[in-house]
Amino acid sequence: MPPPQDASRSGRRPGWPWQLGGSAWRYLLRRTGHEFLRSRGVDQAAALTFFAVLSVFPAALAVVSVIGVVGDGPATASRVLDLVEQVAPGQVAETLRGPVTQLASTPSAPAAFIGGVVVALWSASTYVSAFGRAMNVVYQVEEGRPFWRRKLAQLAVTVLLVLLVTVVAAIVAVSGPVLRWVGEIAGVEEGTVQVWQVVRWPVLAAAVIGIVAVLYATTGNVTKPRVRWLGLGAVLAIAVIGVSSAGFGIYVSLFAGYDDTFGALAGVIVFIIWLFLIDLALVLGAHLNAEIERARELLSGEHAERRLQLPVRDDTTSARTARTERLDHERGELLREGEPLPPRPDTLPRRIRRRVETVWGWLRGHRSPRPPPT
Incomplete structure (x- = not known):
């Protein structure tokens, strides 16, 4: 061995x-x-x-x-x-x-x-x-x-x-x-x-x-x-x-x-x-x-002193979580500087609207063209 x-x-x-x-x-x-x-x-x-x-x-x-x-x-x-x-x-x-x-x-x-x-x-x-x-x-x-x-x-x-x-x-x-x-x-x-x-x-x-x-x-x-x-x-x-x-x-x-x-x-x-x-x-x-x-x-020579090198099962929502955290930090800076807070782009209604627009655009793109008039 x-x-x-x-x-x-x-x-x-x-x-x-x-x-x-x-x-x-x-x-x-x-x-x-x-x-x-x-x-x-x-x-x-x-x-x-x-x-x-x-x-x-x-x-x-x-x-x-x-x-x-x-x-x-x-x-x-x-x-x-x-x-x-x-x-x-x-x-x-x-x-x-x-x-x-x-x-x-x-x-x-x-x-x-x-x-x-x-x-x-x-x-x-x-x-x-x-x-x-x-x-x-x-x-x-x-x-x-x-x-x-x-x-x-x-x-x-x-x-x-x-x-x-x-x-x-x-x-x-x-x-x-x-x-x-x-x-x-x-x-x-x-x-x-x-x-x-x-x-x-x-x-x-x-x-x-x-x-x-x-x-x-x-x-x-x-x-x-x-x-x-x-x-x-x-x-x-x-x-x-x-x-x-x-x-x-x-x-x-x-x-x-x-x-x-x-x-x-x-x-x-x-x-x-x-x-x-x-x-x-x-x-x-x-x-x-x-x-x-x-x-x-x-x-085996891997750099695992601080963090394990195992792969995650899925990172689908990781980008969304990071984006939400970044928005929170940016809005916090605006609040500290006395600036008005703009509407958040990641609210649930806005996300639903973007998802509906994406699906609708996909459906329109895959709709079969009408036959030419005879």
Whole structure:
């Protein structure tokens, strides 16, 4: 395997993590912490937590609806909540159990089902949108995609994440009796079923890491490197989530006294804090991914000390944003000098009028000529 110096001299970015070398790893780990603080990672996590609170129940509705089509929704939801109770502080599972169980047990007509899933996906996409804005900050790029293109991409990512979470829920829901029943039908030996009981937990961990890597890869207005690099940030995020959840659970159980202070609201408070810890870990993992990419670019000889050299997905609206900023500065100078402010050329009515004139001119140019008179 060629050392990092060879990759640098050849101008190629290292293709695997072990090609980075000790110096690069020390540099990128230290800079990950610096950039996390410099870009106000705590504030980004707080903003993501707000959108997570808005999105969690619509997302749960979408997942439970999909599970209800292919299996036993209430039973699967109960097993997933049992897993959440093992991972998260106890009040979190109790806070979610009532609403999620009600969603899973409520029947609906086909039209209402489809409409509910569509509305739920649209609502859940607000978190994907917020996460994309956070990724733009992490990778130091501006959002240049038009709204319709950006929203379609966010909805597609939301649908993909819902399907992946549904697969994870199915892995959790496959209990011992179900496995033995499936094994009898498929002719699988009992030993194989017992092995799956053990193996499914590493499979579950890998699936969760994959979900986080997909979230990293598909959000933001920047073309990311391959998923094998993004998986490193996902592993860090999952590890931090596990450690922080365990520590927070011990703190809540032994020292906090949320039940005495907040009463019936204790579960909600604990749930929001737990979501904040999750988003904090996700932002930290994204910064690690960005700094790994910076180290790869530096080792290949690219000037990435200040800004990453990754291409953006789209810059359609970047020129409009720059023009608006320039107009604001020019009008500010006129105001400072006491000059009258002329009408803005970029108001919505003027833009609509220009767009209509452009379309009309295009139609007139492509109109077939009239035949000559006979």
